Amino acid sequence: MPEWKKVYWEDVAEGQDIGSYEMQMDAVKISCGAWATRDSNPIHHDKAFAERGSQKNIIVNIMHSEGLLCRLATDWGGPTAELKRIRFNIQGSCYADDTLVVSGKVTKKYIGQEDNYMKGLHLVDLQVDSTASGNAFCDAQITLALPSKKAHS
Amino acid sequence: MALSEKDRGLIGRESAPIYAPDEVCRPMIRHWVEAVEDANPLYTDEEYARSSKYGGIIAPPQMMMVWCMPRMWPWPEFPWVPMAELELPGDYDTFVATDMIHEYYLPVRPGDVLSYTMRLDKVSEEKKTRIGKGHFITTTQTYRNQRGEVVGKEIRVVLKYKSST
Numbered sequence: 001m002p003e004w005k006k007v008y009w010e011d012v013a014e015g016q017d018i019g020s021y022e023m024q025m026d027a028v029k030i031s032c033g034a035w036a037t038r039d040s041n042p043i044h045h046d047k048a049f050a051e052r053g054s055q056k057n058i059i060v061n062i063m064h065s066e067g068l069l070c071r072l073a074t075d076w077g078g079p080t081a082e083l084k085r086i087r088f089n090i091q092g093s094c095y096a097d098d099t100l101v102v103s104g105k106v107t108k109k110y111i112g113q114e115d116n117y118m119k120g121l122h123l124v125d126l127q128v129d130s131t132a133s134g135n136a137f138c139d140a141q142i143t144l145a146l147p148s149k150k151a152h153s
Numbered sequence: 154m155a156l157s158e159k160d161r162g163l164i165g166r167e168s169a170p171i172y173a174p175d176e177v178c179r180p181m182i183r184h185w186v187e188a189v190e191d192a193n194p195l196y197t198d199e200e201y202a203r204s205s206k207y208g209g210i211i212a213p214p215q216m217m218m219v220w221c222m223p224r225m226w227p228w229p230e231f232p233w234v235p236m237a238e239l240e241l242p243g244d245y246d247t248f249v250a251t252d253m254i255h256e257y258y259l260p261v262r263p264g265d266v267l268s269y270t271m272r273l274d275k276v277s278e279e280k281k282t283r284i285g286k287g288h289f290i291t292t293t294q295t296y297r298n299q300r301g302e303v304v305g306k307e308i309r310v311v312l313k314y315k316s317s318t
Contacts, residue, residue: 036181036188037216039222070213070214071191075191075193079194079195083214083257
């Protein structure tokens with residue numbers, strides 16, 4: 001079994017870079033993402049349709065985009081990092097043949113205080129941004145629960 | 154123009170459950186993993202997942218909405234949904250999602266059958282925005298598993314507006 005990353009809450013600092021990844025988008029990847037998320041809107045698989053709507057090509061859909069941003073969070077934290085909350089915003093589009101770049105940093109480190117499902121957990125807030133061939137695409141504020149060295153688990 | 158009495162009466166109302174067409178399953182998880190290139194072993198590596206706190210494979214939390222996407226054929230019948238009943242004064246022709254929050258409470262596992270309800274939380278008075286005049290509509294989608302446990306929530310704001318073009 002490969003060794004998986006395990007980032008502990010104690011080892012994280014606010015402002016810390018969580019790295020980045022690049023993905024070459026093409027029609028196969030975009031339509032595969034649309035299909036895997038059961039999104040049949042032709043804007044995600046039919047270039048002629050996209051052009052009639054004055055887009056230059058097919059575009060990555062929302063559920064695929066959300067997956068791509070959350071992936072950076074768990075790539076960085078490892079499989080013991082738990083996705084708790086995501087706030088997602090779209091600024092632009094990612095077209096077939098764009099290069100997608102996803103990058104992020106830690107904006108806040110804290111123990112859940114609010115009386116909700118995250119109370120008492122060791123949390124970090126991440127700002128994750130993405131660009132498509134250099135243009136703003138979408139971003140997210142992601143809250144991740146990390147294992148603590150002090151906890152029993 | 155102010156909201157009609159009918160529209161104000163829809164605020165706070167919730168739909169009946171809308172069911173996922175299929176149970177959560179490994180093949181659909183793997184198709185999603187291929188599209189995202191997500192190597193998280195909790196999603197596909199049985200051996201690792203068994204040794205984790207979950208004791209087995211879990212679905213990517215971000216797939217919550219995916220399970221409940223409607224089948225394409227035969228097109229399903231949907232229950233009454235308050236948002237579809239809004240009459241909104243003005244000739245708005247376009248929707249755009251402006252904000253989306255997902256909260257994940259419980260793991261979703263192969264074999265689970267999800268459903269969601271849609272509640273209309275808020276409808277703003279007409280606002281002038283960068284892209285045109287319209288109303289911001291806030292809804293909450295609550296996702297449950299077959300035991301009725303709430304596994305997550307989606308809070309979504311859309312702008313229904315008249316595009317200026």
